[in-house]
Amino acid sequence: MGVEFLDIIDLDDARGIMADLFRELYSRCSETVNIDDAVGRVLAEDVESPIDLPPFDRASRDGYAVVASDTFGAGDEKPVRLRCIETVEAGSLPSRRVESGSCTRISTGAPVPEGADAVVMVEYTEVSGEDVYIHRPAYPSQHIAAAGSDIGAGSVLVGGGKVLSPDKIAALSAAGVTSVRVVSRPSVHVISTGNELIEPSGRLEPAKIFDSNSLGISAALRDAGCSVSRGGIVRDDYDELRRGLIEGLGKADLVITSGGTSAGAGDVLADVLEDLGEVVIHGISMKPGKPTIVGVVDGKMVVGLPGFPVAALLVFRSLVEPFLRELSGIKAPEGSVKTLKLAERFHSSRGRVQYALVRVDGQYARPIFKDSGAIAALAGADGYIEVPKNVEILNEGEEVEVVLFENR
C-alpha cells in the first residue's frame, strides 16, 4: 500500500558508505590566504620561519651592555666602574664598539653593540656622571637573546594541521609571514525543495510555510568550515530540480538539498539522481531522518535531507557534518559533547537509532517530546542525544552524551 520505495539501511552502514564516498570522491585541497584572513583556518603545511628570531643579538633587559669579564668580582662593596659611551634604545643601532672598561646603556629589545657579551640589569648599576658602577658580576651571554636563538631561519615555526588561533597568528607575524597555505573550505551548494516553501523575507501565502533549512543548514555548514552557495527554493518538479542540481554541481563540491523526500515528492529527487548519476543511500533506519537520500553525480555527492527542520539539522549533524569537518580540518570544539544525566525516562524504538532534542538544566538533560516538525522544540533545545538502535528505554538519571548546539 505504501508509496515510498525506500531501501532502509542501518545508520552505521550509512555512515560506512559515507566514509567510503568521502574517501573516494574528496581530498583536502589547499589555498594561499593573507594572514589577516587566516584566523581559524587550518594550516595545510609546515611554515618555516623566513628569518632568524630574534633577528639580531638582542638585550632582554634594560641595563648596560658590558664585556662580561670586566664585571667578574663586582659586588655592592666593590662595584666596577665603566665608562658609558652611548645609549641604544630599541629600534636603534649602536654606533660604537664596547671595549673593556666601557659599556653602553641599552634598552630591552635593542641590539647589543659589538664587543659586549652581557647585559647587567639597570637595578644593579649606579650612574655617576659619564660613568656607571656595576654592582653584580655578569656571565657571558647574560640577558642577551642571540640572533636565531629563538628560532633559526628555515626551521619549522608552526606545523601543518595546526588551527591558526590568535597566538599562532602572532607567532607567524613575528616572523614576517604574511600569507599562508591553509586547507581549502569544501564548497557546498544548498537547495531547499518544496512547493510549500516561501523565502523567510517573503509574504506568507495560504498553504505555504517559510523555508528555514536554507539558512539553518548554511549556518551549520559554515560552522563546519565549508563555504556555502545558496540555490534558494526549488519546486518539487523533475526539470526544476534537475536544473537546480546541475547548477549546484557546477559550482560546488557537494550539493545538499532538503525537503521533497516524503512520498511522491521524494521520488523526484531519487529519479533525478538515478538519471544524472546513481542513488547510493535511499532510506536510513533513524528517527528522524528515515527518508534521507544520498547520490553521486559526476564524482560529486548529493545529500537529500528530510524537509522538517529538526530532521534536516539532525541528519546533517550526525551523518554529514563529521565528514565535512574531516575535509575542512575544522574539528568540533572540545566540550561540544557533554555527559549529563537524563532528567526523565525516555522511550525509544528498538531497531532504529533515535535522536531527541534536549534542554540542558544544570547537570541534567531534559528530552523535549515533540515531532520533528516542531519549531518551538528546536528553538528551545540546547542540544540532542543519540539513542542507539538496541536501546528501548533510557532511565531517569542515566548518563547520556549531549551534543550541544551552542558550543560549535
Add this chain to the structure above:
Amino acid sequence: MGVEFLDIIDLDDARGIMADLFRELYSRCSETVNIDDAVGRVLAEDVESPIDLPPFDRASRDGYAVVASDTFGAGDEKPVRLRCIETVEAGSLPSRRVESGSCTRISTGAPVPEGADAVVMVEYTEVSGEDVYIHRPAYPSQHIAAAGSDIGAGSVLVGGGKVLSPDKIAALSAAGVTSVRVVSRPSVHVISTGNELIEPSGRLEPAKIFDSNSLGISAALRDAGCSVSRGGIVRDDYDELRRGLIEGLGKADLVITSGGTSAGAGDVLADVLEDLGEVVIHGISMKPGKPTIVGVVDGKMVVGLPGFPVAALLVFRSLVEPFLRELSGIKAPEGSVKTLKLAERFHSSRGRVQYALVRVDGQYARPIFKDSGAIAALAGADGYIEVPKNVEILNEGEEVEVVLFENR
C-alpha cells in the same frame, strides 16, 4: 636605582579594579542585524514568533484526510470505504470540504481540508478506483498539527541571551523572522607601540622586529566577540602616542596598546594617560605582565599590554578578555579549559601569579620553559596554565587547568 615607577598590585586586586571599571564605564548595547549575519551573535531580547506555527492545520503524515467518526470500527477485516474527492499536495490549497463518507488524499505538510479532523496514514489504506478503503480507526486530531499548536503568534520563540547557533537561525527563519536585535560587539582600537617595530608586510631593517601584537591581539579580540579597528604602529613618542590614543578613543569603546611599557618607554604611555585622564593600574604582580598599565580617559578604558608577544597575549587573556566577553555575551566555549596532569615539575615564584605556556601531550601538559620574548614557544604551545601566587612548586603528575588556545 630603578627607572620604573610601577605601583605593583596583586592580580586579584587588578581583576577587581577591572571588574569595577567595566561595570562603571560600559554596558551592553544592542543593534539590529539581518538574520543571515546573525549566526554566532547573542540575542539581545526575546524574539516572539510573528506568526502561528504551523500557519494552518497541517497534515503530519502522507495519507487521507477524513472525518474521524467515519473510521471508528474500521479494521483489516472490516475496512471503511470512503470516496476520495481531491488530492492536496504540500503548498496547495484544498478546494473541497470533506463531508462524512468522503476523504481527501493529502501529503505531509499540506493544509487539512475543512470538515476533516484526522489523517489516516497511507500505509493503512487501499485504493479502489475513486474510493479508498480505510483499515484503521483514527481519533479526532490524529496526524494533524493544528494552526498555532507548535507556537502561537506573539509567543516567545527564542529567549534573549541565547547564542544564535544554526538551529536557532533555522527556528527564527521558520517563523519568518528576518532581522534580530543582537548584543553589539564592543569596539576596540588596537595600537602597537615601539620604535623597533615594522609591519609584518614590510622589509626588516637592522635593529627592527616585526610587529606581531597588532594581528595577534586583534584576532583574540574578534574571538571574544569584539569589533576591531587597527591603529598600526606608533613610535615611543609622547605626541605620537597621544595622537594615536585620541584617534582610538574617538573610534572605539576601549583602546589596547602593546609595548612601550618597559622602562623609559613605558613612562610615555603613563604620562599621556595621566595628562589625558588617569592611570588606574600601573604594574601587576604577575609573570609575564608586570608592567601592564590601565588608564581611563573620558570614560573609556585604555589598556597598555607589555610588548613581548607572549606577555601581551597572556595578559590580554587573563585580565581583559573575560570582561570583554561579558560585554559581548560571547562566552568562552565549554572545553576551552581542560584538566590535565603536569608532565614535569614546574617552579614558580612565590608572591606573584605566574603563567606558563604548555604543550598538550595526551592527558599531560608539558610546560615550555622560555622567556616571554620567545616566539617559538608561542608557536609550539597548545595553551597555558596559571600558577597561583602562593604556589612555588607544581609537582610532576599534579593536576593543572590548561586554557587551550585552539578551542576558542
